[in-house]
Amino acid sequence: MLTTPPPHRLAIAALSAVLVLLLAACGGGGDDPTVANGADGQSPTEPAPQDDATTSSATSDDAVAGTECPSDAPLPEDTDAHGAISVDSSTVELEAGDQFFKPTCLTDVAQGTLTLTVANTGQALHNIRVEDQDIDTDIQPGESVSVDVEVGSEPVVLTCKYHEGLGMHGVIIPAA
Secondary structure, eight states: OOOOOOHHHHHHHHHHHHHHHHHHHHHOOOSOTTSOOSTTSSOOOOOOOOOGGGOOGGGSHHHHTTOOOOTTOOOOTTOOOOOEEEOOSSEEEEEEETTEEESSEEEEEOSEEEEEEEEEOSSSOEEEEEGGGTEEEEEOTTOEEEEEEEEOSSOEEEEOTTTGGGTOEEEEEEOO
């Protein structure tokens, strides 16, 4: 003889099925980086192996430890700040971690062309965007890209278009 399970067991089974479906939906990333699959807008993936060539003294913890962005830096309040460095060359390496640029502030930058090499050390697809200069370049996990940014007399704001709502901003501050 068949018996019907108690109502609480049916509810548990239904809840379990819903959770399985939700977890399955969050696990598939697809190729569209704008589809929100995870908390950061991307599906989680394994961290990419890091190449020593993507690490520089400019992005090391020692170089930005104890340094903060200037209080007048034109960054949104929600910026996930990860230090500042004074730039004395025409090339700089940045780290694009999950929801931050490190260092966040590049100060004392000479006017002219600054080549930024941005290494994605995070697990999600990131982007480097400078809206008024038509720079909009994706960076796959474990990869690096280089972009040329024109620095004038005004600060230049950098964003990751996929995570700007989560505080992923940076700024280039020209020398006085």
